[in-house]
Every structure is written in structure tokens, then in C-alpha cells.
Amino acid sequence: MASLLVSIPAAIVTLVLGMVLVLGGLWTGQNIKLLPVGASLNAPVYDELFRVLFSIGTILFIGVVGLLLFSLVRFRRRPGDLGDGLAMEGNLPLEVFWTAVPAVVIFFVGLYSYDIYDRMGGMMPLNQQGHHTMPTIVTNKRIWGGIGSGSVEAIVPAAAQAPLPVEVTAMQFAFLFHYPRAEIISGELHVPAGRQVDLKLEAKDVIHAFWVPEFRLKQDVIPGQPTLLSFTPMMPGRYPIVCAELCGPYHGSMRSVVVVEEPEIFDEWLRRNSNLPTKA
Ligand SMILES: [Cu+2]
Known part of the structure; x- marks a missing residue:
């Protein structure tokens, strides 16, 4: 085995190992199952970034740790070896290589993350989102938009429907959901599938964060x-x-549930719980 490896030029071995490493990293990134189910329109965009970063991370981790383990074994001190190591001072091509490769990778990751952030709506000015018309917003207050504020290329036919406004109040230690168009206050967030939901979040006391892992949203x-x-x-x-x-x-018990329902079931829920006087 060893004699076989020795007879193959080191450059070829390195090339083949490098290719295996890259393909293995790409495969791992594509097949990794660490994220919960993606239940929002926004999720595939986020997951794409996660897969790319996971591929790069796998390649770097296996590459660096593999090289380290290989060197530990290959260059270990042999019995009777009492001499100093080889005196080496600098290696310009190697130094250029290990500076340039991470620089290119980081530059790519930076541009790519920015693009994903933009596609998830993170860069969108509020006045272009079309939901500054929410009836209950006090206009002289400064309002912030969170990531996920909706520029994902919507291909859903239902996107033509007007967004559903919901006011979220976060307090120690609960979330309250108010549906201004039906005068419902609920401890659970009910939303219809396939229709945009516009949350207006406010905190009563301290800083909280609204996180739905399955929607890939945290605000x-x-x-x-x-x-x-x-x-x-x-x-x-x-x-x-x-x-x-x-x-x-x-804080640990400050949890709620978002219930995504078929539109008919959601409409029924809204009607059943509405506190508005029924129209004649
Ligand atoms: Cu909290």
C-alpha cells in the first residue's frame, strides 16, 4: 500500500484529494438535514445560504483537520531521531496562497450573504413595502423593518391578496396577537397559508425577540x-x-404557537372569534 502511494506523484495525490474534498463538501452541504422544515416563502432563500456556508465550512474543516492529522503522523519523531527539525524561513508562494484563498472565500461569502439579505427584504426601504397603510400605525413614530419584510420573488398567485395585518405585543412573558380587522386578541398566531402577513411588533417592557425557526425569521x-x-x-x-x-x-417559557391554516379554515377561525358586531 505504502509503496503504491509512493509511486504516484505527490501532485496527483494532492489534486485527487482536493477534488474529493471539494465534492464531499458540496455533497454534505446539499444533504445536510440540520434545519427544521421550511414553512415560509422566505425559507428556501435562507436555506440556500446555509447550504453554501455549510459546504465551505465542511471543506475548510476537513481540509485543515485532515492536514493536521496527516502531519502529526507523517512527520512524527522516529525512534533514535534526536536532531533538530529542518530550518526553514518563510515560503512566499505558500504565504500568498494561504492569504489569497481565504480572502477570495470571505469576499464571496460577504457578497453572497448581502445578496441573500437583500432578497429576504433586509435592504428594503419601508416606504416601498406597501404596508405603511396599516390603519393603526402612528405615523410620527419611527418604524423599523425587519429582515423578511418581503422582497422574496413571490410567485404565489395568492400574493395578489392584501396582506393580513397583525399587531404583536411582546411582554414579560408572553406574546399577544391582535387582529385589528376582526378585533381578536389571541395568545396564538393564526395565519392563512399562501398569504402575506404583516406583523407590527411592539414590546411593552424589555427587549424580546420574535423567532419562528420554521419560517427562518428572527426579529x-x-x-x-x-x-x-x-x-x-x-x-x-x-x-x-x-x-x-x-x-x-x-424568558425560557415565553413561547407561543403559529398555526398556519388553509385559507378557508382561517377565515372560519376569524369569523368564529371576531368581536366585531356582525354585519346585517
Ligand atoms: Cu421575551
Whole structure:
């Protein structure tokens, strides 16, 4: 075995190992199953970035650790070897190589992350989002837009429907959801699948964070700073809402549920719970 390896030129071995490493990293990134189910329109965009970063991370990790382990074994001290190591001072091509490669990788990751952030709506000025017309917003307050505020290339036919406004109040230690068009206050967030939801988040006391892992959304909720967050749920189901900002002794129990329902079922829920006087 050893004699076989010796007879193959080192450059070829390195090339083949490098190719195996890159292909293995790409495969790992494509097949990794660490994320929960993606239940919003926004999720595939986020997952794409995660896969690319995971591929790069795998390649770097296996490459660096592999080289380290190989060197530990290959260049270990042999019995009877009492001499000094080889005296080497600098290696310009190697130094250029290990500076240039990370620089290119980081530059790429930076541009790519920026692009994903933009596609998720992170760079969108609020006045272009079309939901500054929410009836209850006090216009002289400064309003912030969270990532996910909706520039993902919507291909859903239902996107033509007007977004559903919901006011979210975060307090120690609960989320409250108010549906201004039906006068419902609920401890659970009910939303229809395939329709954009516009959340207006406000905190009553300290900083909280509204996190729905299945939607790939996490938004800080800061007292005195109303924040808009839009998303389009796609997959019916029940998903956890978690407060992701340490907010006090019971922070760990500050959880709720978002229930994504088929539009008819959601309309029924809205009608059943509405506190508006029924129209004649
Ligand atoms: Cu909290």
C-alpha cells in the first residue's frame, strides 16, 4: 500500500484529494438535514445560504483537520531521531496562497450573504413595502423593518391578496396577537397559508425577540420602536414561536404557537372569534 502511494506523484495525490474534498463538501452541504422544515416563502432563500456556508465550512474543516492529522503522523519523531527539525524561513508562494484563498472565500461569502439579505427584504426601504397603510400605525413614530419584510420573488398567485395585518405585543412573558380587522386578541398566531402577513411588533417592557425557526425569521422587538415584519407562510401546520432574547426569569417559557391554516379554515377561525358586531 505504502509503496503504491509512493509511486504516484505527490501532485496527483494532492489534486485527487482536493477534488474529493471539494465534492464531499458540496455533497454534505446539499444533504445536510440540520434545519427544521421550511414553512415560509422566505425559507428556501435562507436555506440556500446555509447550504453554501455549510459546504465551505465542511471543506475548510476537513481540509485543515485532515492536514493536521496527516502531519502529526507523517512527520512524527522516529525512534533514535534526536536532531533538530529542518530550518526553514518563510515560503512566499505558500504565504500568498494561504492569504489569497481565504480572502477570495470571505469576499464571496460577504457578497453572497448581502445578496441573500437583500432578497429576504433586509435592504428594503419601508416606504416601498406597501404596508405603511396599516390603519393603526402612528405615523410620527419611527418604524423599523425587519429582515423578511418581503422582497422574496413571490410567485404565489395568492400574493395578489392584501396582506393580513397583525399587531404583536411582546411582554414579560408572553406574546399577544391582535387582529385589528376582526378585533381578536389571541395568545396564538393564526395565519392563512399562501398569504402575506404583516406583523407590527411592539414590546411593552424589555427587549424580546420574535423567532419562528420554521419560517427562518428572527426579529428583535425593542420597546419604543415599532417594527414591521412580513412573511408568507406556505405550509399548514403548528410551529413554535420562541422569545429569542433573554428577557427575565421566565424568558425560557415565553413561547407561543403559529398555526398556519388553509385559507378557508382561517377565515372560519376569524369569523368564529371576531368581536366585531356582525354585519346585517
Ligand atoms: Cu421575551
